[in-house]
Amino acid sequence: MAIRSRLKNSLWKWRGIAIAAPTISILVIGLRLIGALESLELAMLDQFFRWRSPEPADQRIVIIGIDEADIRQYQWPIDDALLTKLLDKVRQQKPRAIGLDLARDKTDNAGYPQLEKLFKTTPNLIGAYKTSDLVTSNFSVSDIKPPPALAQLDQIGAVNLVHDGDGRLRRGLLSLSLPDGKVGLSFGLQLALLYLDGEKNVPIEKIEQALNPPKLRANDGNYHQIDVGGHQFIINYRRSLQGFQTVRMADVLDGKIAPDLFRDRIVMIGVTAVSLRDWFFTPLDGGLGSTRILTSGVEVHAQIVSHILSNTLDGRSTIQSWEEYWEWLWIFGWALAGSTLIWQWRNVNSKNQKIQLLVMRSQSILVLAGSLFASCFIALTYGWWIPFVPAAIAFLGSGIIVTSYLAITAAQIRTYFSRYLTDAVVKSLLETPEGLKLGGDRRKVTILMCDLRGFSTISEKMPPEKVVEILNIFLGTMTEAIATYQGTIDEFIGDAILVLFGAPIYREDDAARAVASAIAMQLAMRSVNEKLTQQQLPEIAMGIGINTGEVVAGNIGSQSRAKYAVVGNHVNLTARIESYTVGGQILISEATYKEIEDIAKTNGSMEVEPKGVSHPISIYDICGLGGIYNLELPSLSDSLQLLATPIPITYRILEEKHLGTEIFESKLRQLSPYGAEILSDQDVPVLTNLKLHLQIYGQDQQLEIEGEIYAKVLRHQQPSQMVLEQVSRSRHTKPIYVHFTTVPNNLKDWISQKTTV
Known part of the structure; x- marks a missing residue:
């Protein structure tokens, strides 16, 4: 029993070599026996002839x-x-x-x-x-x-x-x-x-x-x-x-x-x-x-x-070759050398040891590879054709197998965690001394929150399976865009995503990467909608809000259940900023703007007073980012086209997701696929959400089309001279630009016809 136990312990101690050397040897010898390496070895033989001394x-x-x-x-x-x-x-x-x-x-x-x-x-x-x-x-x-x-x-x-x-x-x-x-x-x-x-x-x-x-x-x-x-x-x-x-x-x-x-x-x-x-x-x-x-x-x-x-x-000398069993032993010997080299130097305890290991391992690989080359080359000068390619594959392949085995073993726990957490969070948990402790620390982060505009209205009219299908396409594409700029996805909240830049890993350019990621996400919405259209699903639009400030980041919860998260009023402020956006828009706080002021491109700014904030704040409408990112958003609206005859409409105001009961009358004067200019006698504040009702009649007074559009007031227009003359004859005296957030398909087709030049 003692011998058996010692044998078992020895096999476990050298398990990497025991797995790698025989495996790669059998594989290479098998390839050799079926002739898969013949062309490579013949090419190497030719090269040896050409490299010989004249x-x-x-x-x-x-x-x-x-x-x-x-x-x-x-x-x-x-x-x-x-x-x-x-x-x-x-x-x-x-x-x-x-x-x-x-x-x-x-x-x-x-x-x-x-x-x-x-x-x-x-x-x-x-x-x-x-x-x-x-x-x-x-x-x-x-x-x-x-x-x-x-x-x-x-x-x-x-x-x-x-x-x-x-x-x-x-x-x-x-x-x-x-x-x-x-x-x-x-x-x-x-x-x-x-x-x-x-x-x-x-x-x-x-x-x-x-x-x-x-x-x-x-x-x-x-x-x-x-x-x-x-x-x-x-x-x-x-x-x-x-x-x-x-x-x-x-x-x-x-x-x-x-x-x-x-x-x-x-x-x-x-x-x-x-x-x-x-x-x-x-x-x-x-x-x-x-x-x-x-x-x-x-x-x-x-x-x-x-x-x-x-x-x-x-x-x-004439050119001779070994018997097959000597070739097999030669291949196994180099497989053993490659696997032993990696396995022996697998354990390190400090950063300095890691650097030394990398240097020594690189030198050893070069020395052994050079020895293999030299031995085959010198042997040819004495008339012996010794297999170089099979031995080289065995040497490198065994090292790769050992490395892969170590990586797979080390990644098993990481794999389990990664099902629920991002790689950055998993790295923080597993590779830092305080990673698994409850509690957090104050740190400066840039928070990004995105949400689909009008998705609740879309989901109400569709089967749950189709809603999930839309979300999977949307979330999958956005995840790729976020990962490109090293953002950490904190959580998915229905059709919204909360992303952190600066936690758990802080970088100097967190704000810039957050804005770049936001622009990349908006640009990626084109491919999202192309996929949805191919599957005969409705198109969607997304708004993004970004804010920078100090939060508490860390493991929050109890010993039985915890999660990595950020807590603080800046998280809530980010959500408020995001609520002001329309589809395709990116709004950032003044704190974020100051971080990227030198490379930011904006469509202007506005003063808002979010709920829970004691004083008005400035938010900036981002349209691009210069510097190393060189990203640009397309315009939210094409140029407005003046309609031959104003179209009477009615609208109601949405407050906190509730639709107001009072109905206001207005006229739609200019139109684009993304928004419109309406003439209203009401003082409608910027960022107010509206529900527009259109009833359009043809020349024969027959109802041509009817529908409702959700929109947001983005700005008060400066009317053109032609519009001023018409406004002066009308009680609708305040031109307002509204951006469409949800448009029914029948009205989309009608708008497309009206705005096609």
Whole structure:
């Protein structure tokens, strides 16, 4: 039992590592087995080739390239007589081997007899042919038959090249199976054998060992189930800044080369003209550190020859890979390293420790990642292809899993709290010493309250399910706008929202962020109404009031039940200010205005005397905010349009949600989609709520439309000269601008028709 208990405690102590390392290892190995990492690892192998130190050019090989200038001078294809002349000049310098990487299977040319004679008298000449086989079938090309005279002498080699899935040439062929069941040697191997025949001091056993390396297997390196027909190997490309020594065909024909340039070397003749399209992608082409785009086919075969000779004569390594179980152990080891690194340094007790942890963890990650890179890179220089991408994924992935596990564990309590409180409040409760204590402290906050205008009237006429649907759309959109400016939602009150800026976290720009949030909320109402219209729900409008002052903020309640809240007369004052707003309007107190005076844009101010306040206060109508916020509200009303004939209306005054019994007569003189100018003989104070009744008759005295509009008096108008003349003839002498707060749909359509220019 004691052993079992100790084992259980150990597993719990190292649970993060026990979860992360095996999990990511199995995942990475699984991805490796299905080939999902093949393209990444091959790309990294290419990059390692390009980053290797430059090597001296292989002086044993010279290429005679047929370039664009040669084609213009001699035409293409070159005739047999010219080729005979070229080959004769080459063999006069007594090279060890001549490789003819040109198709030459026609025997009906005028110069062929001389060429055939040269073929038969040049025992160190190898001709090229290409045959279809399973290995290269994914890049199908027509077969190229060998020169008949060289085929009879068995002086031919296959120029088939093996393409990977991305089109690059990483694999070479020593031999391949021919359609007739025989085995054909590759072009590069034939040339290498001719060269090695001239090496007298190399033991035959070493030559045989070098020419018969381990065959590439289907899953070697990071390959996945590739076709490994024939005898394939990974080409150890020589990265030489000068490349192989190359001369033009014209220079050889004109005798412009050194008389002993080809002596005792391998001479390879092939096409280097881009227009003939004998060009391929190799690991050295493209990518970081590369200065070339494509490699000619003859140079690819030169790389294969150089690979064989360098391995045999110079001890240059071939590219090998581990057995799969060693690769799996390698991957698990790096998963273990990544998870241990994060798990060991998970506990900190102070701010200084957190900083030190961040620095040390960053340094350790860089050191270990650098070690992984260096080990794989250095290993390649010694001929070992060690998986880099799977190990890197295991290393980083295990660290991410441990970090995620710690974050999930730490966030469980936060998640429960966040269902009922905002993130800022939860952070205050959980991450400060006094966070869970009852009580509060005095602090300066900016309070924002928003409310839907006329929503009670809308909700009375709709099923409860539709009302909830409207509220969910409204509250969800507003929550996003508030979160953008780091506001703390204290509570939802029906269709109203109470938002705090400065509690629980105080910032110098609380007032500015509150106003910016309010403008963003009003701008977001457009998207709210678009969603409502799509769902055939009525449009809504919102008013916002903002106030700044000292309140008591903290945990209020009892030990059994408490909530984070703010208490004080400034909360009530905010609600009063909000009650003066109309849809689309933002009103702020003078205290808030002083905080943002330099960047605030207003439509003016007014004096009001809210209930419970001993003296009048100034409130400001916000239309925009400059500075870093650069926010602007559209105008609440379009330009008023003068009606051809004033429309008689009646109205009643609303006081404290109660509708007055006295009915007043007036005339509607100017109209916009958002408000109207009415002419009244009554002294109606600014911010008074009205209920307008319209009865509109057509020319035939038939009732055209009837309805009621809720509105608020925003200002007393300065009448135009035309209006003054009409007013002078009427007992309605006081132009008043009212803003519509609730308009029935039938009247909305009528107003739209009347105000459309």
